[in-house]
Amino acid sequence: MVSHSPVSSVFDRLEVLLPHVSKPVQYVGGELNSLSKPWDECDVRWALMYPDAYEVGLPNQGVQILYEVLNEQPGVLAERTYAVWPDLEALMREHDVPQFTVDSHRPVGAFDVLGLSFSTELGYTNMLTALDLAHIPLHAADRDDSHPIVLAGGHAAFNPEPIADFIDAAVLGDGEEAVLGITEIIREWKSEGEPGGRVELLRRLAVTGNIYVPAFYDVEYHDDGRIRRVAPNRPGIPWRVAKFTLMDLDKWPYPKKPLVPLAETVHERASVEIFRGCTRGCRFCQAGMITRPVRERSVESIGSIVQGMLDSTGMDEVGLLSLSSADHSEIAELTKGLADRYEGTNVSLSLPSTRVDAFNVDLANELSRNGRRSGLTFAPEGGSERIRKVINKMVTEEDLIRTVATAYANGWRQVKLYFMCGLPTETDDDVLQIARMAREVIRTGREASGHRDIRCTVSIGGFVPKPHTPFQWAAQLDWESTDARLKALKDAIRDDKQFGRSIGMRYHDGRPGIVEGLLSRGDRRIGRVIEQVWRDGARFDGWSEHFSFERWMDATAVALADEPVDVHWYTTREREYAEVLPWDHLDSGLDKDWLWEDWQDALSEREVDDCRWTPCYDCGVCPQMGTDIQVGPSGTTLLPITVVDRTADLLAVGVTSE
Amino acid sequence: MNAPAHASAPVAQRLRLRYARGGRLRFASHRDFQRVFERAIRRASLPMAYSQGFNPHPRISYAGAAPTGAASEAEYLEIGLTVPCDPDKVMAALNLALPTDMQVLDIVEGRTAGFAERLEASTWQLALPEVDSAVAAAAVADLLAAERVEVERLTKDGKRTLDARAAIVSLRVEDLVRPTRTDPCAILDLVVRNGSPSVRPDDVLAALRKAGDLVPPVTPRATRLAQGPLLAAGGVADPLGPDRFEVAAEV
Numbered sequence: 001m002v003s004h005s006p007v008s009s010v011f012d013r014l015e016v017l018l019p020h021v022s023k024p025v026q027y028v029g030g031e032l033n034s035l036s037k038p039w040d041e042c043d044v045r046w047a048l049m050y051p052d053a054y055e056v057g058l059p060n061q062g063v064q065i066l067y068e069v070l071n072e073q074p075g076v077l078a079e080r081t082y083a084v085w086p087d088l089e090a091l092m093r094e095h096d097v098p099q100f101t102v103d104s105h106r107p108v109g110a111f112d113v114l115g116l117s118f119s120t121e122l123g124y125t126n127m128l129t130a131l132d133l134a135h136i137p138l139h140a141a142d143r144d145d146s147h148p149i150v151l152a153g154g155h156a157a158f159n160p161e162p163i164a165d166f167i168d169a170a171v172l173g174d175g176e177e178a179v180l181g182i183t184e185i186i187r188e189w190k191s192e193g194e195p196g197g198r199v200e201l202l203r204r205l206a207v208t209g210n211i212y213v214p215a216f217y218d219v220e221y222h223d224d225g226r227i228r229r230v231a232p233n234r235p236g237i238p239w240r241v242a243k244f245t246l247m248d249l250d251k252w253p254y255p256k257k258p259l260v261p262l263a264e265t266v267h268e269r270a271s272v273e274i275f276r277g278c279t280r281g282c283r284f285c286q287a288g289m290i291t292r293p294v295r296e297r298s299v300e301s302i303g304s305i306v307q308g309m310l311d312s313t314g315m316d317e318v319g320l321l322s323l324s325s326a327d328h329s330e331i332a333e334l335t336k337g338l339a340d341r342y343e344g345t346n347v348s349l350s351l352p353s354t355r356v357d358a359f360n361v362d363l364a365n366e367l368s369r370n371g372r373r374s375g376l377t378f379a380p381e382g383g384s385e386r387i388r389k390v391i392n393k394m395v396t397e398e399d400l401i402r403t404v405a406t407a408y409a410n411g412w413r414q415v416k417l418y419f420m421c422g423l424p425t426e427t428d429d430d431v432l433q434i435a436r437m438a439r440e441v442i443r444t445g446r447e448a449s450g451h452r453d454i455r456c457t458v459s460i461g462g463f464v465p466k467p468h469t470p471f472q473w474a475a476q477l478d479w480e481s482t483d484a485r486l487k488a489l490k491d492a493i494r495d496d497k498q499f500g501r502s503i504g505m506r507y508h509d510g511r512p513g514i515v516e517g518l519l520s521r522g523d524r525r526i527g528r529v530i531e532q533v534w535r536d537g538a539r540f541d542g543w544s545e546h547f548s549f550e551r552w553m554d555a556t557a558v559a560l561a562d563e564p565v566d567v568h569w570y571t572t573r574e575r576e577y578a579e580v581l582p583w584d585h586l587d588s589g590l591d592k593d594w595l596w597e598d599w600q601d602a603l604s605e606r607e608v609d610d611c612r613w614t615p616c617y618d619c620g621v622c623p624q625m626g627t628d629i630q631v632g633p634s635g636t637t638l639l640p641i642t643v644v645d646r647t648a649d650l651l652a653v654g655v656t657s658e
Numbered sequence: 659m660n661a662p663a664h665a666s667a668p669v670a671q672r673l674r675l676r677y678a679r680g681g682r683l684r685f686a687s688h689r690d691f692q693r694v695f696e697r698a699i700r701r702a703s704l705p706m707a708y709s710q711g712f713n714p715h716p717r718i719s720y721a722g723a724a725p726t727g728a729a730s731e732a733e734y735l736e737i738g739l740t741v742p743c744d745p746d747k748v749m750a751a752l753n754l755a756l757p758t759d760m761q762v763l764d765i766v767e768g769r770t771a772g773f774a775e776r777l778e779a780s781t782w783q784l785a786l787p788e789v790d791s792a793v794a795a796a797a798v799a800d801l802l803a804a805e806r807v808e809v810e811r812l813t814k815d816g817k818r819t820l821d822a823r824a825a826i827v828s829l830r831v832e833d834l835v836r837p838t839r840t841d842p843c844a845i846l847d848l849v850v851r852n853g854s855p856s857v858r859p860d861d862v863l864a865a866l867r868k869a870g871d872l873v874p875p876v877t878p879r880a881t882r883l884a885q886g887p888l889l890a891a892g893g894v895a896d897p898l899g900p901d902r903f904e905v906a907a908e909v
Contacts, residue, residue, distance in 0.1 A: 011682075016876060016877050018685055018727070019727045019877045020877070023687075024685035024726070024727065025683075025685045025686045025687065025690050025726075028682035028683070028685050029682065030681075030682050030683060030757055030759065032697075032757065260697060262683065262686050262690045262691075262693075262694055262757075263686075263690055264689065264690065264693065268693075311701075313697065313701075314696075314697030314698060314700040314701040314755070315697065315700075316700065346708070346714065646702075646703035647703045647704070647705045647741070649747065650702075650703070650704065650705070650743040650744065650747045650751055651741060651742070651743055651744065652742040652743055652744045653744065655741060655742050655743075
């Protein structure tokens with residue numbers, strides 16, 4: 001952390017390796033709106049990592065927000081680093097080139113903090129590669145004052161226990177204020193001459209009650225392998241660590257200037273988050289549970305962010321992001337306003353997440369005014385009315401059929417439907433109902449549109465129970481049963497002579513879900529599995545061409561050989577009310593008793609309403625966190641933007657723009 | 659506003675550009691460059707003409723792009739505008755919007771036909787660090803003495819064999835005295851015919867290895883210095899020349 005010697009770029013050493021690797025442009029930086037601040041003029045330096053390939057990591061909204069928030073601060077610099085592909089990793093080891101940032105190609109080991117954003121647990125092995133390449137000891141216990149603080153954030157950090165040995169600290173919740181607070185604590189500690197070394201710095205972070213330092217907590221186990229308790233092991237350390245919640249999103253309009261990559265990435269659009277949080281209460285959805293309450297951005301604020309992004313990037317697609325975008329209280333005004341403003345231009349709008357019941361054709365027409373009617377996507381999640389009650393996805397089949405019929409009648413030709421397989425209480429028949437629903441969609445769609453060339457694609461993911469949700473106690477379905485149900489569904493669609501050819505099916509086999517389940521609800525003992533599988537060669541576990549189920553199962557057997565627990569214990573075992581869960585000391589605001597009641601409601605197929613429109617049902621978040629729902633209508637409108645005709649300045653003499 | 663309301667208007671003016679690609683951005687693929695350039699024209703507010711149809715694209719024709727990893731001072735493309743613009747102002751606006759490692763060097767109004775066909779040949783400079791000029795010269799002599807030198811290249815359709823010797827117009831080692839340099843670095847000047855498939859610097863290096871046993875210890879660096887019509891004397895002429903001297907009245 002203390003870098004007294006000048007920190008120079010490793011680019012010269014990297015450059016000679018680049019002609020020998022695939023897609024070298026991902027390692028050179030130079031994105032539009034990227035920054036490279038002078039090292040010596042800053043006293044707190046962050047390396048931000050998205051632990052996946054550049055093409056997935058660069059568009060990540062969280063990293064881009066923190067990059068801008070930190071770099072706006074005087075005396076603070078933030079640079080980005082991503083997972084390198086195995087071809088470059090091998091060359092970097094051979095030629096002793098360390099893990100580097102893409103902004104200034106500085107060695108990651110020279111920064112004060114290495115902050116990792118985990119959207120998914122499948123990035124854990126990539127973290128170990130990066131630490132190793134950065135010459136940072138894998139185990140936090142082996143690090144000294146010369147090493148960065150390794151800090152985990154993102155949704156997976158709500159249960160960081162499986163990586164507790166590898167990280168120094170974890171932050172739960174919204175990162176904007178968190179990174180600024182941590183920066184201040186580091187700055188103060190450094191200005192005092194770094195008293196007490198990194199242990200003192202970690203202590204100062206931990207006593208805030210918002211930053212989790214795993215080393216300050218001991219885990220005790222029962223003989224049968226269940227956790228007995230998790231307790232602080234030194235004075236002053238809080239028993240529970242609470243998440244950060246950012247209030248008043250209008251005051252935090254980030255990213256203002258999104259990074260525009262040279263390389264191709266998974267999302268090529270400017271994205272503005274129109275609200276954060278979701279209280280629809282889908283019981284499988286960790287994102288909806290841990291990001292409460294709902295906090296909307298005003299129409300005026302969204303409008304100015306959109307214009308700023310288009311000006312600073314040259315992109316022509318704007319995504320209005322959130323967990324359920326059509327639920328914004330002023331979505332109609334917003335989409336109409338934006339469609340009006342960009343009428344006649346090539347700017348197109350999209351709503352990546354839309355609920356069937358919030359969707360209407362007026363909205364869809366606004367969105368497609370400047371673009372094409374290529375396809376609509378909905379997520380009924382469950383094939384039968386019964387299973388949708390279990391998961392609290394309150395969408396009736398009638399709603400869905402009516403909505404898609406209207407869409408087909410209005411010119412759309414393709415509807416994509418997302419489902420899950422392996423939900424609690426699910427039977428073979430619940431899954432087969434998906435085929436019946438798709439058939440009904442096509443039958444009604446052909447009637448409504450008068451065409452036969454319409455399509456419906458069903459896309460099915462395996463359900464993985466997640467911490468801080470009502471399903472955190474549930475047994476995960478074993479992968480053999482998942483595969484059998486998917487096969488039965490596939491056969492049912494294929495055997496449908498009348499409609500089957502208009503229905504597509506996309507799915508993955510059930511095995512990766514078991515590894516995700518192991519990592520999601522794992523405890524500290526899973527750290528040994530992660531290290532073992534990484535030493536056995538695991539990298540890029542989110543990529544099917546790199547993922548090996550056998551390697552994970554072998555590593556699990558080796559690493560847990562002396563424990564009374566195994567992969568089934570962590571995944572397909574249902575938990576009891578009284579069991580201490582590995583993340584119980586991490587406070588997402590949700591009351592554990594409310595979660596349990598909601599789990600019982602799920603088992604009795606009882607639904608719960610959205611607290612935005614019905615009275616509070618005491619999930620616990622607002623009183624526990626001192627927060628409140630922030631929804632409109634705000635009554636604000638899009639500010640009229642004077643479109644400056646910069647083209648006029650370019651015209652040849654004697655020519656005027658019409 | 660990113661594309662003007664009259665984007666579907668016909669092409670009123672064609673501009674031909676020479677641009678350089680260097681520094682870190684030589685690692686950008688041609689597809690990467692296309693994306694960067696299309697965003698730059700939107701930020702520069704050029705009155706671009708768009709293709710018709712379901713998914714309109716800006717009217718840009720790219721000619722013979724340098725391979726990923728090579729630098730170039732002589733890449734060419736043509737854009738179609740719906741309103742005639744001042745070429746110098748377009749160049750200035752584009753250079754503000756483009757990354758510094760990609761810059762427009764020259765621009766002319768396209769007034770003649772057959773532009774792409776004029777890019778007959780390329781001049782390349784190959785720098786071979788840690789290779790002695792005399793060693794390089796011997797390998798060059800071996801290569802030039804051969805009638806055919808077949809090299810293999812991995813394309814997306816699999817391995818492909820091509821004759822690297824046939825495309826070479828000239829290849830010589832610069833005999834510059836570099837008193838400031840103590841470490842050797844052979845500099846090769848290469849003129850090749852642009853064909854299909856084009857013989858690239860990597861193919862010539864492979865041919866030097868095959869015909870002359872030259873194995874550079876460090877990855878060589880290639881820079882394209884010129885493209886254009888092949889002159890009788892063996893040099894390469896300016897492909898924008900004919901447009902420069904054509905009178906505007908012929909439009």
